[in-house]
Amino acid sequence: MYERKRIYILVKTYPTISREYSELVCTAGILEDGGWIRLYPVPFRKLELEQKYPKFSWIEVEVERNTADFRPESYRPNLASLVVEKKSKTPNWNERNKIIFKKQKVYTNFAELIEPAKRSNVSLAIFKPTKILNFIAEKVERDWDPKKLASLKLLSQQLDLFKTAKEIENEFKLVRKVPYKFSYIFQDDSGNTTTRMIEDWEIGMLYFNCLKRNNGDEQAAISDIKNTYFNKLLKRDLYFFMGTMLQYHKIMDNPFIIIGVYYPPANLPPEQLSFSF
Numbered sequence: 001m002y003e004r005k006r007i008y009i010l011v012k013t014y015p016t017i018s019r020e021y022s023e024l025v026c027t028a029g030i031l032e033d034g035g036w037i038r039l040y041p042v043p044f045r046k047l048e049l050e051q052k053y054p055k056f057s058w059i060e061v062e063v064e065r066n067t068a069d070f071r072p073e074s075y076r077p078n079l080a081s082l083v084v085e086k087k088s089k090t091p092n093w094n095e096r097n098k099i100i101f102k103k104q105k106v107y108t109n110f111a112e113l114i115e116p117a118k119r120s121n122v123s124l125a126i127f128k129p130t131k132i133l134n135f136i137a138e139k140v141e142r143d144w145d146p147k148k149l150a151s152l153k154l155l156s157q158q159l160d161l162f163k164t165a166k167e168i169e170n171e172f173k174l175v176r177k178v179p180y181k182f183s184y185i186f187q188d189d190s191g192n193t194t195t196r197m198i199e200d201w202e203i204g205m206l207y208f209n210c211l212k213r214n215n216g217d218e219q220a221a222i223s224d225i226k227n228t229y230f231n232k233l234l235k236r237d238l239y240f241f242m243g244t245m246l247q248y249h250k251i252m253d254n255p256f257i258i259i260g261v262y263y264p265p266a267n268l269p270p271e272q273l274s275f276s277f
Contacts, residue, residue: 002062002078006032007039008099009053011241011260014204015044015175017144025201028073028124028243028259029059034103036073036124038243040066043079045175050084055202055260056096057087069246071123093264100126100262106239108189113242114254123244125256129186132238133193135230137222142179178204180222182229184240184258196240198258203229229261236263 011028025044031037039061044052053059061082063075107113107127116122183197206228210221241260249255 002064002081004060004062004081005037005075006058006060007037009055009057009059010100010262011243012044012055012201013199013259014178014201017149026243026259027053028241030099030102030104036104037063037075038071038073038124039063039075039077040069042077047079047082051079051082053082053084054087056091058085059083060085071121071244071246071249073122073124097264107242110188110192110194110254111190113256117244117249117255121249123249123255125242126262127240127242127256129184129238129240130189130191131187132184132230132234133187134185135226136183136185136195137180137225138183140179140181142177144177176208178207179218180207182207182225184229194254196242196256196258198229198261200258200260202261233261233263235266237266238263 007029008031009027009029011026013026015025017024024041027039027042027044029037029039059082062078064078066074066076104126107125108130113125113127116125181197182203183195185193185195187193203225206225207221210224211218214220214224239262240258241262242256243259244255245257
């Protein structure tokens with residue numbers, strides 16, 4: 001049964017492709033009562049323009065528990081009911097902090113983060129690293145899985161017969177695949193070190209923006225990204241929004257990856273400092 005919820009958006013992962021749903025984005029946010037919620041599946045680029053929610057905006061949407069996902073925060077949205085509230089053009093970090101940290105524990109220790117994930121399938125959390133050691137980029141496959149692409153082609157052939165070839169092409173036009181995996185290497189408060197992948201929309205779009213600015217030079221683009229994530233952001237009050245991957249939640253010792261980076265100013269009033277990629 002669907003129920004209407006008001007959600008403050010904190011996370012949009014970079015789009016992936018699915019054999020069943022085409023392009024998908026995993027969205028996570030904070031409810032009015034301070035609890036986490038995950039919305040999936042969301043074919044974000046197919047939403048109506050007025051429904052394309054930015055980070056740090058409130059939305060209202062009808063949701064129901066996603067029974068195919070054992071993680072308690074996971075809900076399936078009724079996208080036809082999605083309404084985006086107007087977002088302020090000026091970042092108000094104090095307001096964001098009040099919403100985000102209203103009831104959420106900020107973890108600083110890996111063992112304490114992982115324990116509720118194993119005990120109660122908790123899959124979303126806020127983590128504050130004690131020390132950032134490095135930011136790395138590793139090459140991955142440059143193209144999407146051909147089997148998934150074939151499934152999308154078949155799906156496109158099953159669409160409304162009244163759609164034109166151009167409309168079908170536009171609906172299933174693929175997002176570009178980022179040919180690198182970006183990760184932070186960092187320590188917790190006990191000195192333990194881990195490497196966690198970053199899988200959010202911002203870093204994917206930053207890669208292509210940097211690539212364009214550097215006339216297609218990938219190494220120069222990666223250097224610019226590292227300058228942002230390892231130099232600029234480390235001067236701010238850095239937090240990670242952590243999430244687990246469904247297929248690895250129960251089998252990996254540490255199933256969390258970084259699904260969003262939160263970087264309010266350090267020691268400066270929010271009205272004196274704004275920042276964007």
